[in-house]
Amino acid sequence: MSLARAESRRLVKRRLTKVIVIGVLLVLAAVVAGSWFSSEKVGAAQVAAAKAEADRNYQEALRSAAADKEKCLAAQGTPEASQWPADCNQLFTPTIEDYNYEWYMPATFVLREEFPLMVAVFALVLAAAAFLVGASFVGAEWNSGGMMNLLLWRPQRLRVLGTKLAVFLGWVTVLALVLGAAWTGLFRLLAEYRGSTENMTSGVWQSFGLTGLRGLAVILAAGALGFALASLGRHTGMALGALVAFGALDIGAYIMASLAGLSFPDLWFVPYWLIALLTKEFVTTDWTSCDYSSTAGCEPATFTMTWQTASIGLAAVTVLIVGASMLTMRKRDIT
Amino acid sequence: MTAVLEISGLRKTYRGRKGVRNALDGFDMVVEAGQVHGFLGPNGSGKTTTLRTLLGLIKPNDGRMAILGREVPRHLPAVAREVGAIVESPQFFGNFTAETTLSLLADAGGVNRNRVHSVLDLVGLRDRSKERVKTYSLGMKQRLAVASALLKEPKLLILDEPANGLDPGGIREMRTLMRTLSESGMTVLLSSHILGEIQLICDSVTIISAGRRVTSGSVSSVLAQHTSGGVRVRLEPGVDLVGAAQLLRAAGAQVNLEKDHFTVGNASNPAQITKLLAERQIYVSELSPVAADLEEVFLELTGTAPVAGHSRQVDETVMSAGKGGWGQ
Numbered sequence: 001m002s003l004a005r006a007e008s009r010r011l012v013k014r015r016l017t018k019v020i021v022i023g024v025l026l027v028l029a030a031v032v033a034g035s036w037f038s039s040e041k042v043g044a045a046q047v048a049a050a051k052a053e054a055d056r057n058y059q060e061a062l063r064s065a066a067a068d069k070e071k072c073l074a075a076q077g078t079p080e081a082s083q084w085p086a087d088c089n090q091l092f093t094p095t096i097e098d099y100n101y102e103w104y105m106p107a108t109f110v111l112r113e114e115f116p117l118m119v120a121v122f123a124l125v126l127a128a129a130a131f132l133v134g135a136s137f138v139g140a141e142w143n144s145g146g147m148m149n150l151l152l153w154r155p156q157r158l159r160v161l162g163t164k165l166a167v168f169l170g171w172v173t174v175l176a177l178v179l180g181a182a183w184t185g186l187f188r189l190l191a192e193y194r195g196s197t198e199n200m201t202s203g204v205w206q207s208f209g210l211t212g213l214r215g216l217a218v219i220l221a222a223g224a225l226g227f228a229l230a231s232l233g234r235h236t237g238m239a240l241g242a243l244v245a246f247g248a249l250d251i252g253a254y255i256m257a258s259l260a261g262l263s264f265p266d267l268w269f270v271p272y273w274l275i276a277l278l279t280k281e282f283v284t285t286d287w288t289s290c291d292y293s294s295t296a297g298c299e300p301a302t303f304t305m306t307w308q309t310a311s312i313g314l315a316a317v318t319v320l321i322v323g324a325s326m327l328t329m330r331k332r333d334i335t
Numbered sequence: 336m337t338a339v340l341e342i343s344g345l346r347k348t349y350r351g352r353k354g355v356r357n358a359l360d361g362f363d364m365v366v367e368a369g370q371v372h373g374f375l376g377p378n379g380s381g382k383t384t385t386l387r388t389l390l391g392l393i394k395p396n397d398g399r400m401a402i403l404g405r406e407v408p409r410h411l412p413a414v415a416r417e418v419g420a421i422v423e424s425p426q427f428f429g430n431f432t433a434e435t436t437l438s439l440l441a442d443a444g445g446v447n448r449n450r451v452h453s454v455l456d457l458v459g460l461r462d463r464s465k466e467r468v469k470t471y472s473l474g475m476k477q478r479l480a481v482a483s484a485l486l487k488e489p490k491l492l493i494l495d496e497p498a499n500g501l502d503p504g505g506i507r508e509m510r511t512l513m514r515t516l517s518e519s520g521m522t523v524l525l526s527s528h529i530l531g532e533i534q535l536i537c538d539s540v541t542i543i544s545a546g547r548r549v550t551s552g553s554v555s556s557v558l559a560q561h562t563s564g565g566v567r568v569r570l571e572p573g574v575d576l577v578g579a580a581q582l583l584r585a586a587g588a589q590v591n592l593e594k595d596h597f598t599v600g601n602a603s604n605p606a607q608i609t610k611l612l613a614e615r616q617i618y619v620s621e622l623s624p625v626a627a628d629l630e631e632v633f634l635e636l637t638g639t640a641p642v643a644g645h646s647r648q649v650d651e652t653v654m655s656a657g658k659g660g661w662g663q
């Protein structure tokens with residue numbers, strides 16, 4: 001218990017922890033503020049304004065089409081005729097259908113539709129922060145020799161590393177839950193005052209809750225991976241290096257898969273799996289294929305990447321790397 | 336007396352790109368309770384490796400170790416509370432203050448945080464304890480390290496080159512501190528290259544060379560075993576030293592010429608020297624037995640005495656001589 005308390009104090013006292021938490025708060029605040037100012041409540045007035053705007057644009061387009069036609073007719077027989085079609089009636093004439101008023105409506109935040117995306121944004125921001133803080137929490141300790149001192153006090157290696165990881169993930173969970181609650185509350189308010197809370201059944205809230213849990217899983221996995229990679233390499237930079245190397249390899253694999261003409265190269269791109277995990281599924285399409293049916297004609301084949309598969313993959317990778325870090329911790333000579 | 340620390344047959348092999356290196360090659364050591372025990376050896380002889388192994392930081396290939404009568408590393412978690420240690424200039428996380436660093440260690444080890452201030456005071460860092468460790472000088476970091484080792488009020492204190500970077504006042508303070516600690520019943524194991532210091536504060540010593548013990552015992556017994564039995568001879572100013580030395584050599588003496596005097600190694604009967612010289616009208620102005628000091632003994636035992644015109648390499652010691660190193 002005393003070890004957990006010490007690690008807890010160490011984590012909170014670190015400057016990088018504070019800087020990153022403040023950074024996260026600023027980014028999240030910026031997203032909320034941006035959404036607030038770019039969203040507007042719609043009522044009869046907005047609909048009327050949008051219709052007027054659409055009509056104005058339509059009239060404008062008609063006028064300019066008429067002017068063009070006149071110029072075209074005037075040019076007949078002169079050298080400039082080559083710039084115009086031979087038959088001036090072929091010039092484009094706008095129709096009223098091209099000016100749907102809905103396109104002129106201000107952006108409005110519909111909680112039911114858009115909040116899941118906001119949960120994904122939240123999870124990605126926190127996951128990046130957790131990766132960094134986790135890596136530096138243990139990386140700086142290895143690098144500075146603090147880990148050696150600590151082991152002189154508590155010569156129980158797995159216990160020391162395990163407690164560190166557990167304390168860190170505990171704090172990440174607390175932070176994610178508190179900020180997540182604030183995030184939900186703020187977007188609820190935003191929808192209330194600047195957007196729409198239509199069709200918010202309890203089923204929808206439940207689905208938000210599940211999305212949030214998947215987000216939490218991603219955040220915790222990112223934190224654990226950062227921690228374990230930095231501990232394996234005994235340096236914060238090793239975690240960042242590993243991440244960059246993995247990114248480069250993944251992009252390489254994606255490109256190779258595309259070049260090799262595999263049906264679904266997207267399957268090789270890990271970020272898509274992350275999207276699948278956060279937004280329930282990601283559908284990738286093989287545009288070169290053709291599933292023929294007499295009713296719909298040629299339909300390209302699709303592959304649905306599900307969050308279940310994605311989470312099994314993420315869990316396996318996390319367990320593997322954290323396991324490797326624990327194993328080397330048990331075995332290695334500390335000099 | 337009981338042994339606080341026992342090591343026997345300790346073996347540690349480092350595997351590197353250039354093959355294997357036997358850092359410890361069947362090393363033995365015993366430290367009795369309540370003593371200040373000096374741990375001496377040339378660079379790279381295995382002192383730090385021994386201490387790291389003892390403290391569970393590296394795994395030995397073979398051998399037995401016990402601290403306070405309990406087998407380690409198996410019982411290390413249980414005895415760790417009783418052992419305060421610094422291993423080769425310990426480093427600390429630079430952005431924390433000395434106070435934070437120690438209080439975190441105290442928390443981790445279940446020691447009362449109130450001790451932090453008294454140990455910082457003891458090592459002279461009280462007024463700087465709220466500054467970040469990375470702003471400290473070498474000696475200040477070393478003092479902090481000593482403070483961290485004392486924090487637990489250990490029964491066994493292990494200090495690897497604690498005087499490294501300390502100023503003369505600091506070295507003297509360290510000496511008195513160690514005396515006080517050992518009088519209060521603490522056992523101290525002290526590795527150092529400052530042999531004058533060791534001779535002053537240690538009750539007993541172990542000398543290691545190339546991973547093996549070359550001698551051990553109380554300081555006086557080690558000195559006695561290796562007393563040269565030599566005498567220092569000084570002549571009247573202006574007298575031909577070289578000539579006198581040749582005279583004695585001709586009579587079978589082992590003479591070492593120095594700038595203004597010479598020493599005779601095997602002078603079992605010093606009267607012989609005066610007699611031989613007086614016969615040639617050379618008169619001795621001083622004739623005194625050479626008191627063996629630890630430095631001489633150390634250099635002799637480890638075979639690391641400098642030889643004119645030869646730069647000795649780190650692994651050239653008595654123990655390695657047979658392996659095609661420097662011919663002794």
Ligand SMILES: Nc1ncnc2c1ncn2[C@@H]1O[C@H](COP(=O)(O)OP(=O)(O)OP(=O)(O)O)[C@@H](O)[C@H]1O
Binds near residue numbers: 350378
């Ligand atoms: N991590 C390591 N990997 C490989 N060899 C090592 C390692 N650490 C130490 N050694 C080797 O083991 C031997 C003993 O080193 P050790 O640090 O114990 O010496 P020491 O007696 O403490 O020397 P010093 O007086 O210079 O501090 C040396 O030859 C050294 O090169």
Ligand SMILES: [Mg+2]
Binds near residue numbers: 382383384423495
């Ligand atoms: Mg050393």
